[in-house]
Amino acid sequence: MLGWLLTRLVGVVLAAWLLASAVFLLGQLRPSFAEQQALARTDEPAAAFSSPGQVAASQQALRQRLVLDQPAFYVTRAAGPPVRWQWHGLHNQYHHWLRGVLRGQWGRSLRDDQPVLEKLAPALAYTLPLMSLALALSTALALGLGAYLASGPLATPGRVALRLVLTGLQALPLFVLALLLLLLLANPEMLDILPAADLGNYDADPSSGRWLAAYFIRLALPLLSLVLAALPELTLPLAAALRHELASPYAVAARAKGVPARRLVWHHALPNAVLPLLVTLTGLLPALVAGAVVVEVLFALPGMGRLLAEAAATQDYPVLIAGVLLTAGVRLLALVAADLLHYWLDPRLRATLA
Amino acid sequence: MPALAEQLPRLRLVSDSLLELDYQLRPQAKWDNGQPVLAADIVFTLKLLYCPGLPNERARTEMGFIKDCRTDPADPRHLTLICQGQAPEYQWAASDFPVLPESALDSAHTLRAVSLPELRRGAAASPAVAAFVARYRQANVGRYPAHLPGCGPYRLADWQTNRVLRFERKSEWWADKLSAPPFVLQAHPRQLQFLIIPDATAAALALRRHELDVLPQVPAPLFKQLQQSETRQELAFYTTTSYNVVTVGFNTERPTLRDKYTRRALGQLLDPAALAQATQQVPGLRTASILPPTSPYYNDSLPLPAYNPGQAAALLRRAGWQRQADGHWYRAAQPTPLALDLRYRSDDAMLSTVGLQLQQAAAQLGIAVTLWPTEGTLLAQTLQAGNFDAYVKMTKGSPFVLNFSPLLHSQAIGAGNLTRFSNPASDRLLDAIGVEGRPARKRQLLRQFQRLLRDEAPLVPLFMLPNRLVADRRLRHITPSGLKPGYVAAAMTWAANTAAGR
Numbered sequence: 001m002l003g004w005l006l007t008r009l010v011g012v013v014l015a016a017w018l019l020a021s022a023v024f025l026l027g028q029l030r031p032s033f034a035e036q037q038a039l040a041r042t043d044e045p046a047a048a049f050s051s052p053g054q055v056a057a058s059q060q061a062l063r064q065r066l067v068l069d070q071p072a073f074y075v076t077r078a079a080g081p082p083v084r085w086q087w088h089g090l091h092n093q094y095h096h097w098l099r100g101v102l103r104g105q106w107g108r109s110l111r112d113d114q115p116v117l118e119k120l121a122p123a124l125a126y127t128l129p130l131m132s133l134a135l136a137l138s139t140a141l142a143l144g145l146g147a148y149l150a151s152g153p154l155a156t157p158g159r160v161a162l163r164l165v166l167t168g169l170q171a172l173p174l175f176v177l178a179l180l181l182l183l184l185l186a187n188p189e190m191l192d193i194l195p196a197a198d199l200g201n202y203d204a205d206p207s208s209g210r211w212l213a214a215y216f217i218r219l220a221l222p223l224l225s226l227v228l229a230a231l232p233e234l235t236l237p238l239a240a241a242l243r244h245e246l247a248s249p250y251a252v253a254a255r256a257k258g259v260p261a262r263r264l265v266w267h268h269a270l271p272n273a274v275l276p277l278l279v280t281l282t283g284l285l286p287a288l289v290a291g292a293v294v295v296e297v298l299f300a301l302p303g304m305g306r307l308l309a310e311a312a313a314t315q316d317y318p319v320l321i322a323g324v325l326l327t328a329g330v331r332l333l334a335l336v337a338a339d340l341l342h343y344w345l346d347p348r349l350r351a352t353l354a
Numbered sequence: 355m356p357a358l359a360e361q362l363p364r365l366r367l368v369s370d371s372l373l374e375l376d377y378q379l380r381p382q383a384k385w386d387n388g389q390p391v392l393a394a395d396i397v398f399t400l401k402l403l404y405c406p407g408l409p410n411e412r413a414r415t416e417m418g419f420i421k422d423c424r425t426d427p428a429d430p431r432h433l434t435l436i437c438q439g440q441a442p443e444y445q446w447a448a449s450d451f452p453v454l455p456e457s458a459l460d461s462a463h464t465l466r467a468v469s470l471p472e473l474r475r476g477a478a479a480s481p482a483v484a485a486f487v488a489r490y491r492q493a494n495v496g497r498y499p500a501h502l503p504g505c506g507p508y509r510l511a512d513w514q515t516n517r518v519l520r521f522e523r524k525s526e527w528w529a530d531k532l533s534a535p536p537f538v539l540q541a542h543p544r545q546l547q548f549l550i551i552p553d554a555t556a557a558a559l560a561l562r563r564h565e566l567d568v569l570p571q572v573p574a575p576l577f578k579q580l581q582q583s584e585t586r587q588e589l590a591f592y593t594t595t596s597y598n599v600v601t602v603g604f605n606t607e608r609p610t611l612r613d614k615y616t617r618r619a620l621g622q623l624l625d626p627a628a629l630a631q632a633t634q635q636v637p638g639l640r641t642a643s644i645l646p647p648t649s650p651y652y653n654d655s656l657p658l659p660a661y662n663p664g665q666a667a668a669l670l671r672r673a674g675w676q677r678q679a680d681g682h683w684y685r686a687a688q689p690t691p692l693a694l695d696l697r698y699r700s701d702d703a704m705l706s707t708v709g710l711q712l713q714q715a716a717a718q719l720g721i722a723v724t725l726w727p728t729e730g731t732l733l734a735q736t737l738q739a740g741n742f743d744a745y746v747k748m749t750k751g752s753p754f755v756l757n758f759s760p761l762l763h764s765q766a767i768g769a770g771n772l773t774r775f776s777n778p779a780s781d782r783l784l785d786a787i788g789v790e791g792r793p794a795r796k797r798q799l800l801r802q803f804q805r806l807l808r809d810e811a812p813l814v815p816l817f818m819l820p821n822r823l824v825a826d827r828r829l830r831h832i833t834p835s836g837l838k839p840g841y842v843a844a845a846m847t848w849a850a851n852t853a854a855g856r
Contacts, residue, residue, distance in 0.1 A: 049416070049418070049419045049439070049441060049443070049444070049447055050415045050416060050418045050419065051418070052765070052766075052768075052769060054414070054415055054418035055415055055769065057414075058411040058412070058414050058415040058418075059411070061406060061411050061414070062411040064406075065406075065407055065408075065409070065411075112496065112515075113409050113496060114496070114497060114515075118497070119515065122514065122515070123516075179555065182555070182556060182559065183555075183559075186559050186563065187559055187562075188559075188562050188563060188584070188585050189583065189584050189585075192563065195560075195563070195565060196556050196557075196559035196560040196563055196565065297552045297553055298552075298553045298555075298556055299553075299556060300517070300549070300550065300551040300552060300553070300556060300557075302514055302515065302516045302517040306516055306552070307515075307516065310516070315731065
C-alpha cells in the first residue's frame with residue numbers, strides 16, 4: 001500500500017514537472033507581451049522623440065533584465081536549411097528557471113516585476129475560502145436534494161419541478177447564469193438587494209462581525225452562481241445512484257425488516273451510492289485553487305481564475321507556470337486521494353490491490 | 355515634473371540639432387519627509403532611467419531625447435535640460451516624467467559620482483551603481499510605495515492587484531500654501547478610489563446602485579442603455595471627442611497595393627458613416643484625415659471619405675485592373691485576381707464590424723476579402739513584420755504632439771510605420787512639421803500633409819472614437835477629458851485652457 005502510494009506520488013511530481021516544462025517551452029515560441037508592453041507606443045505620437053537606436057538599446061536591456069536574451073533550452077534548432085541542432089550548455093532560460101524553482105524561487109512576474117508567490121498568495125487566499133465554501137454548500141445541498149429525489153415516487157409535483165429546475169440549470173452556461181443572477185438581484189430596476197461587484201469594505205475591522213457579514217453579503221452572488229452551477233452535476237447522478245441502490249435486494253430486505261426510510265437512505269444506500277459523487281467531487285477539486293474565471297471577472301473578484309487568465313492573455317509565463325503547477329498538482333493529488341477514498345469505501349478494491 | 359516647475363520652459367535652440375529647456379522649480383515644493391524638491395532630484399531621476407537592471411526601459415525610450423541635464427550651482431532649484439533634436443513639442447514632452455526623491459533613495463549620493471551622459475553611454479557597470487541598483491530593488495518601492503516619500507497631494511493608502519487603488523489626501527501639502535494654485539495643483543476630494551471591474555455590465559449596475567461615482571470609457575451600447583434606463587435621472591452623461599481614430603491601413607509594399615489608385619479604390623468601399631452609426635451609435639464623428647475636425651490643424655477642405663462603389667470600380671480600372679468574366683479583377687503581369695487579407699485584433703467587436711462591412715462591399719465588386727482576427731501580441735508582431743495586406747486598428751493621437759513621423763515616415767518602417775509607406779515628398783513634409791515651431795506655418799504644412807495622405811491613401815481614416823463617461827449626478831463640476839490623468843504637461847495645458855474657457 002505504501003509502495004503504491006509512493007509510486008503514485010512520484011508520478012504526480014513527474015507529471016507536474018513535464019506539464020510545467022511544456023508550458024515554459026511553448027511560451028518561448030510566442031512573441032513576448034512583456035517586451036511589447038515595456039516598449040510599446042512605436043506607432044503613437046510620443047514615439048516621435050525616440051530614435052530606432054534607442055528603441056533597440058532599450059529592447060536589449062529589457063531582454064537582459066528578464067533573461068530573455070539567452071537561448072530557450074539546452075538544445076535549440078537553428079532555422080534551416082540545413083536544419084542544425086545547437087547545444088548551449090547550462091546557459092539557457094529553461095535551466096535558469098528550473099534551478100530557481102528547485103530552490104523555491106518562482107521568479108518574478110513579467111508584467112509588474114513582483115515575485116510570483118506574492119502575486120499568487122493573495123489570490124489564493126481569496127479563491128480558496130470562496131471555492132471551498134461553494135463546494136461544501138453544493139455538496140451538502142446535493143446530498144439533501146439527492147436523498148429527497150430518491151426517497152419517493154418520481155412523479156410527485158415537487159420532484160418533477162426540482163428535476164426540471166436542475167436540468168434547466170445544467171443547460172445554462174455559468175456566465176449566463178451569473179449574469180442573470182446579477183441582473184435579477186443587483187439591479188435597481190429588478191430586485192436591488194445585493195451588491196453588483198465586490199468593491200471591498202475597507203472601513204470595518206477584519207475580526208469584527210460586521211466585516212464578516214459584509215464579506216458574506218459581497219460573496220452572496222458569486223457563491224449563489226457557483227453553487228447553482230455545480231448543483232445539477234452533483235445531484236442528478238447521486239439521485240440516480242441512490243434510486244438504483246434503493247431498488248437492490250439488500251434495500252428491499254432492510255425495508256422488510258422495518259428500517260425507517262430515512263435511515264435506509266442515509267445509512268444503507270448512501271455509502272454505496274456515493275462513489276460517483278466522489279468522482280465528480282475530485283473533478284471539482286482543482287477549481288479550489290484555479291478559481292472560476294467567469295464568476296471572478298463578472299463580479300470583479302481578485303481570485304486565482306482572473307489572475308491566471310490574465311497571465312495567460314498577457315503571456316506572463318512565470319505566473320502562469322506557477323498557477324499551472326499548482327492546479328495540476330492539486331488535480332493529480334485529487335486523483336490519488338480519490339483512489340485512496342475508493343479503496344477505503346469499496347472493500348472489493350482492497351482485494352484486488354492486496 | 356511639469357507641475358513642480360513654475361511654468362512651462364522656454365525653448366532655446368543650440369547649434370542645429372540641440373535644444374535647451376530652462377526650468378525653475380517652485381520654491382514651496384516639498385517631499386513628504388520635509389526635504390525640498392530640488393534640481394538634484396530631477397537629475398537623479400533621469401539617471402535612474404539608465405541604471406541597468408531596473409524596469410526602466412520604456413521610460414528610457416520615451417525620455418531618450420534628453421541628452422544631459424545642467425544644474426545651477428547658484429540656485430539649487432534651477433536646471434536646464436539639453437535635448438537631442440529641435441522638436442517644439444519638447445516643451446511639453448521633456449518634463450513628462452515623475453520625479454523621485456534623491457534623499458530617500460540615495461542618501462549617500464552614489465549616483466552623483468556618475469554623470470548622465472556616462473550612464474547613457476552604458477558606463478554604468480561600476481560597482482557603486484550596481485550596489486545602488488541592488489539597494490533600490492531591495493527597497494521594493496513598487497510593492498511598498500510607503501518606502502518612498504512623494505510630493506503630490508495624495509498618499510497611496512491601499513492597493514490590491516486587480517481590485518482597488520485607494521488614495522488619501524495628505525492633511526498638509528505644499529501646494530495648499532500657494533496663493534493662486536493652478537488647476538492641476540488643486541486637490542479637493544479627501545479620498546480617491548479606483549476600482550477595477552472587468553465586466554462592463556457589472557460596472558454599470560454598480561454605478562446605478564451608487565456604488566461608483568464615475569464610470570469612464572463606457573462602450574457605446576452600454577452608454578445608450580444607461581441613457582434609456584430608469585435611473586438616467588440620477589446620472590450625468592458626457593461625450594468628448596478624442597484624438598483616436600479608427601483607420602484601415604494598406605501594406606504599400608504588396609505588388610497589388612503599391613499604386614495609390616488601388617488603395618483609394620479599396621478605401622471607397624468602406625462606409626464610414628454607416629460604420630460610425632453601427633459601432634458608436636452616433637453619426638457625427640467622421641473625419642477626412644487622421645486629425646479630428648475639431649483640431650485647428652485639420653484640413654477642412656478635404657471631403658469626407660464616403661462609400662462609393664462606382665468610383666471604386668473606376669479607380670481600379672485607372673490602376674490597370676480589368677474585371678474578367680469570372681467577376682474578379684486582373685492586371686497585366688499579375689496572375690492572381692485582386693484579393694485582400696485583412697487583419698485586426700480578435701477581441702474588438704468594432705474592428706470586426708469594419709472588416710465585415712469591407713468584406714461585403716468588396717464581394718459585391720468581385721474582390722475577395724479574407725478576415726484574419728488575430729490575438730493582440732501576435733497582431734503587433736505580424737503588422738510590424740509586414741505580413742499582411744490590410745489592417746483595421748485604432749490609431750492613437752494626441753492634441754499636443756502633431757508629429758506623424760512614427761506612423762508614416764520611411765525611417766519608421768519596421769517600427770510604427772505599419773503601412774510601410776515611403777514617399778520622399780511625405781518624408782520632407784514630416785521632417786519639416788517635426789521642427790516647425792510657428793503655428794501658422796505648421797498649420798500650412800499639416801494641411802499639405804493631410805492632402806498628400808488623402809491622395810496616397812496608405813491609410814484611410816474612418817471616424818474618431820468618442821470618450822464616453824457616465825457619472826453620478828451628485829458629483830458636481832466634472833470636466834471630462836480623454837487625456838490620461840496625472841501631472842503631465844498635456845493635462846496641465848488642457849486644464850489651463852479649460853479653466854480659461856469657463
